[in-house]
Structure formats: structure tokens, C-alpha cells
Amino acid sequence: xxxxxxxxxxxxxxxxxxxxxxxxxxxxxxxxxxxxxxxxxxxxxxxxxxxxxxxxxxxxxxxxxxxxxxxxxxxxxxxxxxxxxxxxxxxxxxxxxxxxxxxxxxxxxxxxxxxxxxxxxxxxxxxxxxxxxxxxxxxxxxxxxxxxxxxxxxxxxxxxxxxxxxxxxxxxxxxxxxxxxxxxxxxxxxxxxxxxxxxxxxxxxxxxxxxxxxxxxx
Amino acid sequence: xxxxxxxxxxxxxxxxxxxxxxxxxxxxxxxxxxxxxxxxxxxxxxxxxxxxxxxxxxxxxxxxxxxxxxxxxxxxxxxxxxxxxxxxxxxxxxxxxxxxxxxxxxxxxxxxxxxxxxxxxxxxxxxxxxxxxxxxxxxxxxxxxxxxxxxxxxxxxxxxxxxxxxxxxxxxxxxxxxxxxxxxxxxxxxxxxxxxxxxxxxxxxxxxxxxxxxxxxx
DNA sequence: TCCAAAAAAGAACGAACGGTCGTACAATCT
DNA sequence: AGATTGTACGACCGTTCGTTCTTTTTTGGA
Numbered sequence: 001x002x003x004x005x006x007x008x009x010x011x012x013x014x015x016x017x018x019x020x021x022x023x024x025x026x027x028x029x030x031x032x033x034x035x036x037x038x039x040x041x042x043x044x045x046x047x048x049x050x051x052x053x054x055x056x057x058x059x060x061x062x063x064x065x066x067x068x069x070x071x072x073x074x075x076x077x078x079x080x081x082x083x084x085x086x087x088x089x090x091x092x093x094x095x096x097x098x099x100x101x102x103x104x105x106x107x108x109x110x111x112x113x114x115x116x117x118x119x120x121x122x123x124x125x126x127x128x129x130x131x132x133x134x135x136x137x138x139x140x141x142x143x144x145x146x147x148x149x150x151x152x153x154x155x156x157x158x159x160x161x162x163x164x165x166x167x168x169x170x171x172x173x174x175x176x177x178x179x180x181x182x183x184x185x186x187x188x189x190x191x192x193x194x195x196x197x198x199x200x201x202x203x204x205x206x207x208x209x210x211x212x213x214x215x216x217x218x
Numbered sequence: 219x220x221x222x223x224x225x226x227x228x229x230x231x232x233x234x235x236x237x238x239x240x241x242x243x244x245x246x247x248x249x250x251x252x253x254x255x256x257x258x259x260x261x262x263x264x265x266x267x268x269x270x271x272x273x274x275x276x277x278x279x280x281x282x283x284x285x286x287x288x289x290x291x292x293x294x295x296x297x298x299x300x301x302x303x304x305x306x307x308x309x310x311x312x313x314x315x316x317x318x319x320x321x322x323x324x325x326x327x328x329x330x331x332x333x334x335x336x337x338x339x340x341x342x343x344x345x346x347x348x349x350x351x352x353x354x355x356x357x358x359x360x361x362x363x364x365x366x367x368x369x370x371x372x373x374x375x376x377x378x379x380x381x382x383x384x385x386x387x388x389x390x391x392x393x394x395x396x397x398x399x400x401x402x403x404x405x406x407x408x409x410x411x412x413x414x415x416x417x418x419x420x421x422x423x424x425x426x427x428x429x430x431x432x433x434x435x436x
Numbered sequence: 437t438c439c440a441a442a443a444a445a446g447a448a449c450g451a452a453c454g455g456t457c458g459t460a461c462a463a464t465c466t
Numbered sequence: 467a468g469a470t471t472g473t474a475c476g477a478c479c480g481t482t483c484g485t486t487c488t489t490t491t492t493t494g495g496a
Contacts, residue, residue, distance in 0.1 A: 018443095018493085018494085019442080036348070037348040038349065039345060041256075041259070044483070045485090046482065046483070046484085055444060055445045056445090057444075057446070057485090057486090058444045061443070061444075062443095066483090066484060118348055125344075125403060126341050126345065127341070127344065127345065128407070129403055129407040130254070130255040130334065130335035130336055131255065143408075174404075174416050174420065177400065178399070178417075179393060182392070183392075183396070185343060185347055189343055189357070189358050190361075202389065202396075237464095237472080237473070241473080241474090262452080262453065262454085263453085264454085272474075273476070274476090275456085275476075276474045276475065277474095278455070279473070280473090284453095284454060284455090438496090439496090440494100440495095441495100442491105442492080443490105443493080444489105444490080445488100446490090447487085447488085448487080448488105449486075450484100451483080451484090453480105453481075454482105455480095456477105456479070457477085457479095459474105459475080460474085461473085461474080462471105462472085463471085463472070464469105464470080464472080465468105465469085465471085466469080
């Protein structure tokens, strides 16, 4: 592939982003923020336009339909999630250390908060779990990805002998996911940050229960 | 209080429900169903009217505002939850047996499904956790009630010596809640009933870890 | 600097939203 | 039976929704 043929859409010859691509990014940033707090259905094109001081059609043109806007918003949220949670974990060597780094990054991302409405996916999963369609499929797929990555990290730790060989990785991933997710949700609902710590403690205990001597030594 | 002064609104002199009260019940039943799947904001007065073949104003008159409709819907859902989850547990003697009955009833209620959109509260908690107002307060209060009841059951089991004396009841309640809740949510999102079992297994393991010899004997 | 293409604006649409009103009928109480 | 209250109706308000156009402005490459 030569340079010309693989030029990306929305990118100018000197590599800078085209104007349209920049506004698209701005729109999606705000869209993900709104959706994390008010849901992907609470998102509206008119509101985005008003808040960003763009015309309604100016927003609309970038996506062509509300469903496309929702899908793009999910993709944007995945990007943010990867950056704040997955990337920090990948910077740590494989094994139990990476598992810990991953869970810590996740909890930090929920608390900061990167999104004003807590974890984007916690909100939208509950919103779309009983509503068939492309948006739900996208959310479900991203959720499978996330859980797959968590399981991979756990499996690496097990292969290193830092986690007991008999540990049930998918089950463990499910439980860790459930504890972190719910802790953040409750903390937000009751406006009580101590509920984050409850999740942290539960995760800690759950990990301690499967950690081997080899895991503790490092 | 004599009979006359404590007459309830919506109840006629001979104790029967007034007509209005009956339609109100019908409306709220449908409202709770819709809200469990599409959220309390997805609920609309016009849609309720169309589906129930009542005029829009006929629906509206019963509540006076959308917020009141949402609050009444939450109250209705609490009633349904009590009936399907709390009541069956109360029919079982205090102790670990009641804890088990409670968690079983909860999981049964999620699977049946009593509400078409899974657990009403799972959906609405995530919807309102970052949205201040009376509706959120009502949801948060009902959630506190539920957790209070779960903790009470656990404490009774502990006092009977069926659960270890050192068990941290609020922490345990949080974890059991998180596991059941998330299991149901994932089962719905991925359309995979085996995820319910994952929650069941996690709960089972969690309970087994704190059960004493006395608890196992019965 | 010029010009085509890209991006944004603007106006308008039909539908649905929450909400208000006056009215008509039916159920309930005296 | 008559008086009264409860209940539901249909028309309509202003607003916002997603979406479709046409027109204007901005932008980036030659």
C-alpha cells in the first residue's frame, strides 16, 4: 500500500485532522458525557447543538441518524475506556500485577470521574439490556471485549502460578466485574463514596482467596 | 380513630375499590412493565394511553404530572418486589434458611420474568443514579430498604450461629446484591440464561464461605 | 489566488412530548 | 331520588423530537 491509497478519511495531506473530523470529535466527547448521565436515549441532537453552539443540522450531518450517533458515541466511549483502563494495565508486566493494575485503573476511572455520570457502560448496559437493536449489540460486544481482556489477564496470572491452577477464570472475572460495577453504581446513587471502598475490599478479598504463595511473594 | 375518619381515598363506604382506583392500578401495572424495559423516562403518558385505550388526559388526571406518575410507578414496583421476593422469604423461619429463600426468590423473580425488562430496580437505579430529584430519592430509599432487609436476615442467621460471628454483614449483603444483580443484567444483555447460573454459583460459594458447622447441619 | 469540495447554517416538516381546559357522563353518597 | 363527586373525554397549547431540504460559508489543495 502506497501513501496515497491508504490516506484516511478526514485527514488532510499533511496529516492534520480535517475540520469536520475535529468537530465530530468534540460532539462525541460531549455526547458520551451526556449519555453516561442521562442515557443514550436521553441524548438529543437538539441539545447537543445548543450546548456546543452548533446548528442542529450541523450536528446531524455528521451522523445521518440518531442511531448512528448513538453507535458512534458507544465507539467513542470504548476509546475513552481503553485509554483510561486498559492502557495503564498494559504498561504493567503480565501476571497478577497486571490484574491488580487493571482493577485499580478501572476503579480510578469510575471515581474520577472520567464521565460525569459514572461508568458509561454501567448506565447504557442497563438501559439497553432489554431493547433489541444495533446499539444494544454494540454495547454487548464491547462488554464481551472487556470481559475477554479481564479473563486473559487472569489466565496469564494463573499460567504464571500466581493464581491457583484450579481457579475458574470466567467465573472469577464475572465476580470481579460485578463487584466493581455495583460499587460504583451504589456510590453514585447514594452519593456515598465509601461504597467505592466496599467494592475495593470485596475485590481484594476475592483476589486474596485465589492468590498462591508465588503470587504473594512478588 | 373511628371508622369514618380513617377511610382511605379511593375506597367506597362498603370497602370496595372505587372505579378510578382500579384503572389507576391497571395504569401502574403497565407503567412498571414499560419502565423496567425502557426506563422511567422512556415511559410516556401518551403511550400508556394508547396501549390501554384510555384517553391521554384520562391517564394524566390520575397523577397530575409525569414526575408523580414516575413516583407512583416506583411505589408500585416496590409493592410487586415485596410480593415476589420479600413475602416468600418471610414465610420461612429466621436464619440461614430465610437468607437462602430470599436469594432464591430474588433470582426467581429476575428470571420469570415478573417484569419484561428484568429487575425494575436494576434498570431504574442505573438510569437515575446521576440524576438528582425526587424520583432518584425514591429509588435510593427503596434500595436502602431492600439492603436493610437483606442485612437483617443475615444478622439473624449470624445470631443463630449459622453464619460465622466475624462475618461482616453489610459487606456480605453488598456482595450478594452485586452478584445477583449483575448476573441478571448480563443474562439479559447477552441473551444467555447461563449467566443467571453464574450468579447463583457465586452466591452459593459466598454463603458457603461464611456458613458455620451449625449452619450446615440444619 | 482560485475553485471544488466540505462543512455548517437555516428553515421547515410531521410526529410525539407533557400539560391545560371545559365538558359529559357515571358512580357514589345523603 | 336527587345532589354531588369522581372519572374520563377530546380538543388544543407550546415545545422538542428526528429528519429532510436548500443555501451559505469555510476550508484545503493546486
